[in-house]
Amino acid sequence: MQDTDNDNSCDLFVIGAGSGGVRAARVSASLGAKVIIAEGLYLGGTCVNVGCVPKKLYVYGSEFGKAFKDAQGFGWSVDGVAFDWPTLRDNKTREISRLNSIYDRLLDGSGAQVINGMAKLIDAHTVEVNGMQYHAKKILLATGSWPTKPDFPGNELAITSNEIFDLEVFPKRLLVIGGGYIATEFACIFNGLGSQVVQLYRGDLFMRGFDEDIRKFAADEIRKTGVDLRFNNNIVALARTENGLEAQLSDGSSITTDAVLCATGRHPNLEGLGLASTAVKLDARGYVSAGDNFQTDEPSIFALGDMTGGPQLTPVAIEQAMAFAHTQFGNASKSMDYAFIPTAVFCQPNIGTVGLTEEETNAQGLEVDVYLSDFKPMKHTLSGRDERTLMKMIVDKSSNRVIGLHMVGPDAGEICQGMAVAMKAGATKADFDSTVGIHPTAAEEFVTMRTPRE
Ligand code: NDP
Numbered sequence: 001m002q003d004t005d006n007d008n009s010c011d012l013f014v015i016g017a018g019s020g021g022v023r024a025a026r027v028s029a030s031l032g033a034k035v036i037i038a039e040g041l042y043l044g045g046t047c048v049n050v051g052c053v054p055k056k057l058y059v060y061g062s063e064f065g066k067a068f069k070d071a072q073g074f075g076w077s078v079d080g081v082a083f084d085w086p087t088l089r090d091n092k093t094r095e096i097s098r099l100n101s102i103y104d105r106l107l108d109g110s111g112a113q114v115i116n117g118m119a120k121l122i123d124a125h126t127v128e129v130n131g132m133q134y135h136a137k138k139i140l141l142a143t144g145s146w147p148t149k150p151d152f153p154g155n156e157l158a159i160t161s162n163e164i165f166d167l168e169v170f171p172k173r174l175l176v177i178g179g180g181y182i183a184t185e186f187a188c189i190f191n192g193l194g195s196q197v198v199q200l201y202r203g204d205l206f207m208r209g210f211d212e213d214i215r216k217f218a219a220d221e222i223r224k225t226g227v228d229l230r231f232n233n234n235i236v237a238l239a240r241t242e243n244g245l246e247a248q249l250s251d252g253s254s255i256t257t258d259a260v261l262c263a264t265g266r267h268p269n270l271e272g273l274g275l276a277s278t279a280v281k282l283d284a285r286g287y288v289s290a291g292d293n294f295q296t297d298e299p300s301i302f303a304l305g306d307m308t309g310g311p312q313l314t315p316v317a318i319e320q321a322m323a324f325a326h327t328q329f330g331n332a333s334k335s336m337d338y339a340f341i342p343t344a345v346f347c348q349p350n351i352g353t354v355g356l357t358e359e360e361t362n363a364q365g366l367e368v369d370v371y372l373s374d375f376k377p378m379k380h381t382l383s384g385r386d387e388r389t390l391m392k393m394i395v396d397k398s399s400n401r402v403i404g405l406h407m408v409g410p411d412a413g414e415i416c417q418g419m420a421v422a423m424k425a426g427a428t429k430a431d432f433d434s435t436v437g438i439h440p441t442a443a444e445e446f447v448t449m450r451t452p453r454e
Helices: 019-030 045-050 052-074 085-110 181-193 212-225 314-329 358-363 379-383 412-424 429-433 443-447
Strands: 009-015 035-039 113-116 119-123 126-129 132-141 145-147 173-177 196-201 228-231 235-241 244-249 254-257 259-262 266-268 301-303 343-345 351-355 368-375 389-396 402-408
Touching (some): 009 119, 009 314, 019 035, 019 085, 045 052, 085 113, 173 181, 181 212, 181 343, 212 228, 212 358, 212 389, 244 259, 343 412, 358 368, 358 389, 358 402, 389 429, 389 443, 402 412, 412 443
Parallel strands (some): 009 035, 009 132, 035 113, 196 228
Antiparallel strands (some): 126 132, 235 244, 244 254, 368 389
C-alpha cells in the first residue's frame, strides 16, 4: 500500500498535529500507510498546549483554596496558606513539555514522518511546507480552531485562552467575557486562585445549549463561590488607565481590572491553508464542509475535528480520526456515532451532561418524565460550605429509555462518563432502578430517583 517512490510522496499527508491529526497519522501509519504530518505550532494542538490539559491542572490548583477552608470543619488548622502563581504556571509548563515529547515519540514510533512547519495546499494532491513540496494520494486537514475576539475599541488589550495560561503577573482582578465553556471554567479557576472575577454574559442566562434547570442552578452555585456573574451585559470598549484596564460595558457602567479574557467562541483555523487552490468548500458558518466519511468537496482531501464545525471536543476529534483511518487504510468502513456524547464543564461545581435537554425533548414533541434531586453534598454538612448539587434525569415515556442526564456538582464529569455508557447501551429507567447504588456517593442518586416531577 505504501507509496515509496520518493521521500516527498506519501499515502496520507496530515496537516495539523492536534488530537485528531495525531491519532489519524498514528493509526493510518500502523495500518501500513506512508504518512507525513506537518505542524506549525505545537505537537498535541490546543488540547495539550492551551486547552483541556493545562486547564484541568489549573482547575486542580484552584480547588485547594476551598479545600483549605472546608478542612477546618474537619478539625484541620490551615493558617498561613498562600498561593504562588509562578509555581503553578511553571510546573504546568514543565508537564506540557513532557507531553509534547511523548507525542513526538508516539508519532515517531508509529512510523509517521513529522515536519515542523506551516503547511499550505498547492492543489488537490500537493502540500508545501518550509519551501518543499510533497505529493499525497490523500490529504487530511485537521488544523483545529482558534479563539475569536469580538470587535470593540481596545480589543487588542484583551487576551484569549491562548495567552491566559502563561500570564507573567497574576491578575488580582479579572474580567471574563462570554458565557460558554471557556469563560465559565476560567472565571471559576481564577476565582479559586484568589482573583476578584467579574464574568459578563450578553444574554439572559449563560451556558446556552445546556438544560435550563442546570444553567440556572449552576449560575446560583457559581455566584455563591464569589464570581460576580452578570447577565445581559457586554464589553463595548477597553482602554489602559493608570489604575489598570478600564472596560466600558453595554449597561453604561465601567469596570477597572487587571486583565480581560475574551472567551467568546472559536473559529476554524484556516489562515494560510491555501483552501482556495482546491475545490474544498466552507459551510454557511465558515467551517470546512465534510461528509460523514470526512471527505470534502475535493475528493482527495478530508477534514475532521474542530475545523468541521461539529462538537469541538478532543474525544470527538479522536473518534473521528479512528473512523477516518480505519475506513481509508483498514479493511473495514467505520463511521462516527454522535449519539449520547457526554461532556463536562470544569467549572466549580462541575456541570456534566449526556443526551437531550428537557427543552430539546419538548422541541421534538417527546413525552417525558423528569426526575430531579437537589441536595447538600454530605461533605458540606461538616465543612459548612453552602453548596448544593442538582441531578436531573429525563426518561422517554414511550420507550422508558433514559435519554437525558444532567448534573451540577462535584465530579459531575466523572459521574456522567459512566452514565453515558449505560445510556448509549439503551438503558431504561427500570435498568437504572434495578441497579444497586454505591453508598454513600452522590452518584447513587441516579439509581434511587423514584418520583417524577409533577
Ligand atoms: P462557546 O461557544 O462555548 O461559548 C462562547 C460564548 O461567547 C457564548 O456564551 C457566546 O454567547 C459568547 N459570545 C460569542 N460572541 C460574543 C460576542 N461578540 N460578545 C460577547 N459574547 C459573545 O465557546 P468557548 O469559546 O467557551 O469554547 C469553544 C468550544 O471549545 C466549546 O464550545 C467547547 O466545545 C470547547 N471546549 C470544551 C471544554 C470542555 O469539554 N470542558 C472546555 C473548553 C472548551 P451566546 O451564547 O449568546 O452565543
